[in-house]
Amino acid sequence: MQRKDGQMYAPVGAKNLVCNPGEFTIGVIGLDHGHIYGMCNGLVEAGAMVTHVYDPDQEKLAAFVKAFPSAKVASSEAAIFDNPGIDLVATAAIPSDRSGIITKALMSGKHAFSDKPAMTNLDQLEAVRSAVELSGKRFGIYFSERLHVEAAGFADNLIAEGFIGKVVQTIVLGPHRLNKGSRPAWFFQKERFGGILTDIGSHQIDQILHYGNAKHARVLASKVANYHNPDHPDFEDFGDASLLCDNGSSGYFRVDWFTADGLRAWGDGRTIILGTEGHIELRKYVDLGRSDTPNMVYMANGKGEFCYDANNTVGFPFFGRFIRDCLDGTEFAISQQYTLHIMELALTAQKLATRIKEEGV
Amino acid sequence: MQRKDGQMYAPVGAKNLVCNPGEFTIGVIGLDHGHIYGMCNGLVEAGAMVTHVYDPDQEKLAAFVKAFPSAKVASSEAAIFDNPGIDLVATAAIPSDRSGIITKALMSGKHAFSDKPAMTNLDQLEAVRSAVELSGKRFGIYFSERLHVEAAGFADNLIAEGFIGKVVQTIVLGPHRLNKGSRPAWFFQKERFGGILTDIGSHQIDQILHYGNAKHARVLASKVANYHNPDHPDFEDFGDASLLCDNGSSGYFRVDWFTADGLRAWGDGRTIILGTEGHIELRKYVDLGRSDTPNMVYMANGKGEFCYDANNTVGFPFFGRFIRDCLDGTEFAISQQYTLHIMELALTAQKLATRIKEEGV
Numbered sequence: 001m002q003r004k005d006g007q008m009y010a011p012v013g014a015k016n017l018v019c020n021p022g023e024f025t026i027g028v029i030g031l032d033h034g035h036i037y038g039m040c041n042g043l044v045e046a047g048a049m050v051t052h053v054y055d056p057d058q059e060k061l062a063a064f065v066k067a068f069p070s071a072k073v074a075s076s077e078a079a080i081f082d083n084p085g086i087d088l089v090a091t092a093a094i095p096s097d098r099s100g101i102i103t104k105a106l107m108s109g110k111h112a113f114s115d116k117p118a119m120t121n122l123d124q125l126e127a128v129r130s131a132v133e134l135s136g137k138r139f140g141i142y143f144s145e146r147l148h149v150e151a152a153g154f155a156d157n158l159i160a161e162g163f164i165g166k167v168v169q170t171i172v173l174g175p176h177r178l179n180k181g182s183r184p185a186w187f188f189q190k191e192r193f194g195g196i197l198t199d200i201g202s203h204q205i206d207q208i209l210h211y212g213n214a215k216h217a218r219v220l221a222s223k224v225a226n227y228h229n230p231d232h233p234d235f236e237d238f239g240d241a242s243l244l245c246d247n248g249s250s251g252y253f254r255v256d257w258f259t260a261d262g263l264r265a266w267g268d269g270r271t272i273i274l275g276t277e278g279h280i281e282l283r284k285y286v287d288l289g290r291s292d293t294p295n296m297v298y299m300a301n302g303k304g305e306f307c308y309d310a311n312n313t314v315g316f317p318f319f320g321r322f323i324r325d326c327l328d329g330t331e332f333a334i335s336q337q338y339t340l341h342i343m344e345l346a347l348t349a350q351k352l353a354t355r356i357k358e359e360g361v
Numbered sequence: 362m363q364r365k366d367g368q369m370y371a372p373v374g375a376k377n378l379v380c381n382p383g384e385f386t387i388g389v390i391g392l393d394h395g396h397i398y399g400m401c402n403g404l405v406e407a408g409a410m411v412t413h414v415y416d417p418d419q420e421k422l423a424a425f426v427k428a429f430p431s432a433k434v435a436s437s438e439a440a441i442f443d444n445p446g447i448d449l450v451a452t453a454a455i456p457s458d459r460s461g462i463i464t465k466a467l468m469s470g471k472h473a474f475s476d477k478p479a480m481t482n483l484d485q486l487e488a489v490r491s492a493v494e495l496s497g498k499r500f501g502i503y504f505s506e507r508l509h510v511e512a513a514g515f516a517d518n519l520i521a522e523g524f525i526g527k528v529v530q531t532i533v534l535g536p537h538r539l540n541k542g543s544r545p546a547w548f549f550q551k552e553r554f555g556g557i558l559t560d561i562g563s564h565q566i567d568q569i570l571h572y573g574n575a576k577h578a579r580v581l582a583s584k585v586a587n588y589h590n591p592d593h594p595d596f597e598d599f600g601d602a603s604l605l606c607d608n609g610s611s612g613y614f615r616v617d618w619f620t621a622d623g624l625r626a627w628g629d630g631r632t633i634i635l636g637t638e639g640h641i642e643l644r645k646y647v648d649l650g651r652s653d654t655p656n657m658v659y660m661a662n663g664k665g666e667f668c669y670d671a672n673n674t675v676g677f678p679f680f681g682r683f684i685r686d687c688l689d690g691t692e693f694a695i696s697q698q699y700t701l702h703i704m705e706l707a708l709t710a711q712k713l714a715t716r717i718k719e720e721g722v
Contacts, residue, residue, distance in 0.1 A: 221582030260639040262665035289659040289668035298650040304623035307650035
């Protein structure tokens with residue numbers, strides 16, 4: 001299911017059940033982005049069951065039910081919201097439609113799990129924030145570039161062991177393959193995808209605050225451009241931002257749609273974490289020019305240089321923790337306020353971004 | 362002469378003489394930074410001769426004369442400025458003292474070649490700019506992280522061949538080893554070293570404009586910090602900046618003094634060049650966790666992934682070109698206005714920088 005183009009990104013991990021069969025059920029609404037497979041895979045590996053799915057597109061439905069045979073096709077979105085047997089609504093609808101699904105799910109007494117970006121403007125964010133507060137239900141975002149990457153979890157352990165001292169900065173590079181011909185119309189419409197910093201950038205901001213051990217940050221500068229896709233004037237194929245966290249750590253990220261066809265993965269995604277006593281580099285999906293093995297982790301510190309293969313090491317503990325958080329009312333997987341703040345930063349970076357003139361390059 | 366700590370960075374290249382013996386002579390003033398060895402090495406390999414040297418420190422003088430036996434010890438700075446047989450003054454004095462030496466050299470009818478940073482504030486920059494204009498002599502800066510790195514020149518060729526399309530962004534990471542115990546007092550005094558963005562940052566800005574094929578840029582955001590050296594409150598061990606070039610390409614760089622003792626080089630210096638058709642990564646001084654071979658160049662484009670060893674390939678053509686520019690009044694090595702603008706950007710980034718509170722991390 002893990003396609004070279006990344007559109008169906010869905011890593012397979014070990015089963016690690018945190019609940020009994022049928023104890024945590026998922027209703028899926030919106031299959032517009034293939035990330036829904038990764039989202040459901042991760043939760044199912046941790047013990048959840050996908051019981052229902054709704055999407056207006058019959059072809060997408062058929063493919064999804066084939067991958068998740070436990071899922072029955074629901075007759076409408078409402079049939080999922082109104083079903084008291086469903087614990088969580090998962091959505092990978094068109095980005096601009098997600099917040100509506102999330103708020104309805106929360107206000108129907110269900111937890112919600114959305115592909116990123118979970119919203120495309122600050123009004124939508126406030127609506128979700130209100131629904132979270134009113135409902136008391138949990139809302140999570142699939143920040144796949146950390147939560148579904150073993151190298152990322154492996155780095156957590158290296159940092160926790162103190163191997164690079166205190167983290168002072170995190171740089172994240174998030175290049176993606178465009179696959180222009182196979183993308184739906186909404187993919188190029190800014191009102192619907194929300195802008196490149198909102199969309200891909202939210203992943204990177206999550207990593208900056210996570211590794212920097214920060215709760216809050218502010219955007220110092222950001223920019224976006226459409227360098228190379230003049231046939232879609234609304235599209236953005238490049239973006240970056242510089243952040244400063246409340247605890248003094250900082251971050252920079254770049255996102256783009258320039259992955260070349262010759263790369264053996266959908267993007268040469270990197271995370272470079274600078275500590276007071278060393279640094280760590282994650283080569284997440286490919287080791288450029290060396291190997292197509294993903295999840296390679298490099299480190300230097302006072303003791304030397306190190307190279308680790310993080311595949312089949314730490315797994316993807318987020319999913320089981322998130323299920324337990326929903327069931328127990330705890331907050332071990334990820335902080336609710338943090339999740340909302342990451343999207344606030346992404347939306348703010350997008351709003352403040354300097355738009356580079358296309359004719360420039 | 363290439364020490365592991367980078368303080369005496371002086372790569373050795375092939376001889377590639379561009380002038381006759383004695384046709385281009387160098388008088389050296391100021392041996393405070395070991396970069397003077399790299400500066401002189403590069404020029405001597407291209408045919409120059411170091412004929413005179415002055416520094417108040419006898420120990421530094423003795424070491425220098427041992428490395429460059431053609432150099433006679435001059436009795437004073439003035440003896441060098443007043444010597445009509447000297448064509449160029451090279452200086453690696455304390456940064457805040459360099460612009461005075463440069464302007465005197467130019468106004469004495471000599472060309473000038475300075476270690477970076479060539480000045481530590483904008484007033485000094487304007488003084489040098491005036492002296493350049495008044496004298497008609499050439500002024501160059503030793504941007505060693507590009508001009509004296511074979512991987513950097515190798516990338517020029519890849520870009521010129523069109524292998525990655527048009528360059529849209531350059532990211533430069535310039536970590537350095539602190540070697541705290543062996544540094545002189547001025548190294549930690551901001552008035553004298555000029556700030557981390559002025560000093561190390563000027564290198565990185567040069568690369569951003571160079572690879573982006575830009576003549577001008579502006580600083581969008583910059584920050585500096587002293588995270589880990591509270592015993593030197595004036596010092597800066599971290600800095601970064603985001604730039605936007607006039608032609609639409611952009612850049613980001615980070616500089617720091619956090620290279621861990623276990624790294625097999627003085628810094629894990631990288632340059633990542635993003636083009637519309639591919640990307641290039643330079644691992645300049647070490648290939649982290651893989652090999653201590655410097656100058657490894659990685660690339661992905663439409664045709665695949667590539668890994669090149671750039672050692673003993675393109676050499677260091679800057680030095681011969683710079684000598685010819687001085688002798689012929691041409692401008693092939695580097696543009697005079699460009700050199701001044703790079704320092705203007707570095708000084709501006711420093712001036713505008715957000716200072717991160719030390720107690721943060």
